[in-house]
Amino acid sequence: MNKVLSSEELMKYIHEMNRENSVMQFSIPGKGQFTLVLQEEENQSIEEDVIKNPQLEMMFKESEEQYKKGLGMTTSELLKSLTEKDFI
The missing domain is CATH 1.20.5 (Single alpha-helices involved in coiled-coils or other helix-helix interfaces)
Structure with missing residues (x-):
């Protein structure tokens, strides 16, 4: 589990997420544990x-x-x- 200490660090992790790397578990000291799931949006006509x-x-x-x-x-x-x- 990643420990996130700044919003910049969290944004870096989010930016690195993709279809293969779509779930991220992390903790923020003083707040708790989180699970972030990337749900890709399909742009289908x-x-x-x-x-x-x-x-x-x-x-x-x-x-x-x-x-x-x-x-x-x-x-x-x-x-x-x-x-x-x-x-x-």
Whole structure:
């Protein structure tokens, strides 16, 4: 377990984290022990999601057709239509 004595030292450890080195346990005197886990953010496009899940493409197309027919609803309209009974 690493002992961290300054914010600069902690930032150095964080900077060195990657997919293979994604968990770091350390202690800060007077504070306690910590476990830091790097969770990489995937920057995946909608197109990539659709390729992975063909049903998603079908949902997008159906949604677009309904929107063109005027069957859509704005977020504001949806929120106005909800009552307390919808959450029980």
